[in-house]
Amino acid sequence: MSFKSLGLSEPLLRAISKKGYEIPSPIQAKAIPPVLEGKDVLASAQTGTGKTAGFTLPLLHLLSENPKEKYRPIRALILTPTRELAAQVYANVKEYSEFLNLRSTVVFGGVNQKPQAAKIRQGVDILVATPGRLIDLENQGLLSLKRVEIFVLDEADRMLDMGFLRDIERVMKLMPDKRQNLMFSATFSKDIKKLAYTILNNPVQVEATPENTAVEIIEQKVYRVAKGKKTGLIIKLISEGNWKQVLVFNRTKHGANKLCKNMISAGISAAAIHGNKSQGARTKALAGFKNGSVRVLVATDIAARGLDIPLLPHVINFELPNISEDYVHRIGRTGRAGASGEAISLVSADETSFLRDIEKLIDMKIDVEVVEGFEPDPNASREPIKQGQGRSQTRSRNSSQRNSGNSKNSNRNQSRRRSDNRG
Numbered sequence: 001m002s003f004k005s006l007g008l009s010e011p012l013l014r015a016i017s018k019k020g021y022e023i024p025s026p027i028q029a030k031a032i033p034p035v036l037e038g039k040d041v042l043a044s045a046q047t048g049t050g051k052t053a054g055f056t057l058p059l060l061h062l063l064s065e066n067p068k069e070k071y072r073p074i075r076a077l078i079l080t081p082t083r084e085l086a087a088q089v090y091a092n093v094k095e096y097s098e099f100l101n102l103r104s105t106v107v108f109g110g111v112n113q114k115p116q117a118a119k120i121r122q123g124v125d126i127l128v129a130t131p132g133r134l135i136d137l138e139n140q141g142l143l144s145l146k147r148v149e150i151f152v153l154d155e156a157d158r159m160l161d162m163g164f165l166r167d168i169e170r171v172m173k174l175m176p177d178k179r180q181n182l183m184f185s186a187t188f189s190k191d192i193k194k195l196a197y198t199i200l201n202n203p204v205q206v207e208a209t210p211e212n213t214a215v216e217i218i219e220q221k222v223y224r225v226a227k228g229k230k231t232g233l234i235i236k237l238i239s240e241g242n243w244k245q246v247l248v249f250n251r252t253k254h255g256a257n258k259l260c261k262n263m264i265s266a267g268i269s270a271a272a273i274h275g276n277k278s279q280g281a282r283t284k285a286l287a288g289f290k291n292g293s294v295r296v297l298v299a300t301d302i303a304a305r306g307l308d309i310p311l312l313p314h315v316i317n318f319e320l321p322n323i324s325e326d327y328v329h330r331i332g333r334t335g336r337a338g339a340s341g342e343a344i345s346l347v348s349a350d351e352t353s354f355l356r357d358i359e360k361l362i363d364m365k366i367d368v369e370v371v372e373g374f375e376p377d378p379n380a381s382r383e384p385i386k387q388g389q390g391r392s393q394t395r396s397r398n399s400s401q402r403n404s405g406n407s408k409n410s411n412r413n414q415s416r417r418r419s420d421n422r423g
Helices: 010-018 026-036 051-065 083-096 114-121 131-139 156-161 165-174 190-199 227-241 253-265 279-291 324-331 349-362 391-399 411-422
Strands: 041-044 076-079 104-107 126-129 150-153 180-185 204-207 218-224 246-249 270-273 296-299 314-317 341-347 367-369
Touching: 010 051, 010 083, 026 041, 026 051, 026 180, 026 204, 041 051, 051 076, 051 083, 051 126, 051 150, 051 180, 076 131, 076 165, 083 104, 083 126, 083 279, 104 114, 104 131, 114 131, 126 131, 131 165, 156 165, 156 180, 156 190, 165 190, 180 190, 227 253, 227 341, 253 270, 253 296, 270 279, 279 296, 314 324, 324 341, 324 349, 341 349
Parallel strands: 041 180, 041 204, 076 126, 076 150, 104 126, 150 180, 218 341, 218 367, 246 296, 246 314, 270 296, 314 341
Antiparallel strands: none
């Protein structure tokens, strides 16, 4: 099967060829035809499967068939949970629309809104946005969604996890009832299916991989280790393995900062990326990681979906996530586009139940090793870490400490809005 056989226009085929792609991925082959037919689509695809092109290409095809050149209202809205993912999707839209007479832009929090508003005033066909900044701009009368023809909800499961349900419902009310809806999610959980029922109209359901299945090509390994020896072990693994590009996941922002400092003290170039970092710092850290000046990028789960890092060889869970599905999203940053990858988890006694839940989710036992000198503590409690150290409560606690910007809504709405700014 070729991209041409899917029915895409010649300008799009030129852009695809320029990027070096020849054969559509499974999710692209399954999703593009029903989108081109104007149908609503509910798609399940893990990271690294080419899902962004799965909705971007047919969306651009449909809009270009009926151009609005004089006055350009927002005709397509792509809603994403995080800044990094929004920037990544926008980059894809720009690349694929190179030979089309379509305009696009992206809006997200954490940066000055004036350039974003100015771009929208000039007229754009496609808007990529995170929920908080989108609603802020609409509240100020700086954009209108009344002419949206196609709505894409990307990473829908992450949207729900980050508490954006009410924002999604509000955005839905700002758009016309008659429109095409596309919803992409890594999982088809009960909550996702419930949300899909409220958004989609007789959707075509497509899947690229079995639900909740980890990428099989990824080599997964667990090191059992005492909690206090994790830092020493991770430095040993990276140094002795001479690993040049390692993405490390930590459960909290404070923990990410602390680990990053310890890495630097050990002579390993490292940077942290999380919600308390400014957008400029996050962009700089990611750029350094991609160009090789930063060997280790220490991230919280907010980065699990939005980072586009080709051929990433190593992912390390310094701490296991307390939500099993996040493990799949974390390790999905490696082993992309058919490349091999390695995912390592450092597991202390109090994470035993997390490991058990993860193995149940992916339906496999992960190989376990113990490194001499870094053995687990036989006397340590196997009680799970307190929930206050988990992601959701950490997010809620930190959100209340950030300034409220232009929002005049309730504290709950401000907290949810600031959650977007962290994304």
